[in-house]
Amino acid sequence: MPLLKLVFLGTGGAVPKSDRTLPAIYLEDWLGHRIMLDAGEGAQYRLMQIDVSPASLTLVAVTHSHEDHVLGLPGLVLTSRFLGGRLMVLAPRSMHDVLRRLGVEVADGYEGNRLRIRCVEVCHTVDACGWLLEWDVGYKLDLSKVAGLPKWALTSLIRGEPVEVGGRVVTPEEVADPAHKRFRRLLYTGDTAPCPNMWRAVEWVDVLIHEATFADDVDPRQAHEEGHSTVADAVEAAKALKASVLVLTHVSARYPDKERHRAYAQAVKPPPHVYVPEDFDALLVKL
Numbered sequence: 346m347p348l349l350k351l352v353f354l355g356t357g358g359a360v361p362k363s364d365r366t367l368p369a370i371y372l373e374d375w376l377g378h379r380i381m382l383d384a385g386e387g388a389q390y391r392l393m394q395i396d397v398s399p400a401s402l403t404l405v406a407v408t409h410s411h412e413d414h415v416l417g418l419p420g421l422v423l424t425s426r427f428l429g430g431r432l433m434v435l436a437p438r439s440m441h442d443v444l445r446r447l448g449v450e451v452a453d454g455y456e457g458n459r460l461r462i463r464c465v466e467v468c469h470t471v472d473a474c475g476w477l478l479e480w481d482v483g484y485k486l487d488l489s490k491v492a493g494l495p496k497w498a499l500t501s502l503i504r505g506e507p508v509e510v511g512g513r514v515v516t517p518e519e520v521a522d523p524a525h526k527r528f529r530r531l532l533y534t535g536d537t538a539p540c541p542n543m544w545r546a547v548e549w550v551d552v553l554i555h556e557a558t559f560a561d562d563v564d565p566r567q568a569h570e571e572g573h574s575t576v577a578d579a580v581e582a583a584k585a586l587k588a589s590v591l592v593l594t595h596v597s598a599r600y601p602d603k604e605r606h607r608a609y610a611q612a613v614k615p616p617p618h619v620y621v622p623e624d625f626d627a628l629l630v631k632l
């Protein structure tokens with residue numbers, strides 16, 4: 346069953362607080378991928394606190410070069426290496442040279458084991474990638490259309506591969522249940538101002554993890570000039586992307602707690618599920 350586990354290791358931005366550390370999200374999927382999204386300072390220790398070894402990570406995807414998102418990366422890469430892991434880092438192209446000089450294995454996307462990850466350009470003050478994760482969950486077959494086909498053919502069709510049976514080619518599209526959604530998507534924005542490029546490039550997602558540096562006490566124009574979003578901007582993005590789950594993170598240290606974010610999100614009518622997690626909160630999402 347497509348199930349995601351998300352642990353929000355750091356939900357602050359720029360300036361940390363003792364209970365709101367710098368951006369890092371741990372994501373584990375039902376296929377065994379273990380991914381960290383951004384690596385704020387101390388990310389490896391917070392990972393260890395939830396009993397995940399840095400060596401067991403499949404990859405780390407960093408959104409941009411601002412210190413609050415990358416200071417934890419060198420330690421994470423070194424520890425993984427000492428423990429025999431081989432950590433791949435996804436980063437915007439402009440960061441590749443610097444990371445390679447640090448001996449990091451770096452790429453701008455990933456494809457393997459039914460998961461594809463790609464960069465979606467977002468609107469920040471430096472070159473920045475939102476990361477789109479797309480899982481291929483295969484086709485659900487319409488049983489009335491596959492009667493008589495052998496089991497091996499059904500397995501291939503579910504995986505999206507056409508088959509040839511008795512001289513006839515059958516494609517998954519012709520025998521699939523049209524109501525079934527083949528792909529599941531999660532987008533993590535990192536830092537961004539409202540960014541129409543995002544929904545033009547992506548169209549829809551199931552889960553949107555969007556920055557909401559500010560609540561309703563800051564002039565949105567100021568937030569946007571700084572390359573950031575308010576809660577209302579994040580909710581707008583979730584609507585444009587038809588997300589059913591919205592998570593708000595990267596909350597400025599100016600807020601003593603997140604109640605203002607929560608109240609504001611409700612006031613601007615979020616998608617069915619909206620969360621403003623604290624550090625170490627975990628979320629299980631059935632996709």
Ligand SMILES: [Zn+2]
Pocket residue numbers: 358359411413414536595
């Ligand atoms: Zn930031």
Ligand SMILES: [Zn+2]
Pocket residue numbers: 409411469536
């Ligand atoms: Zn930034």
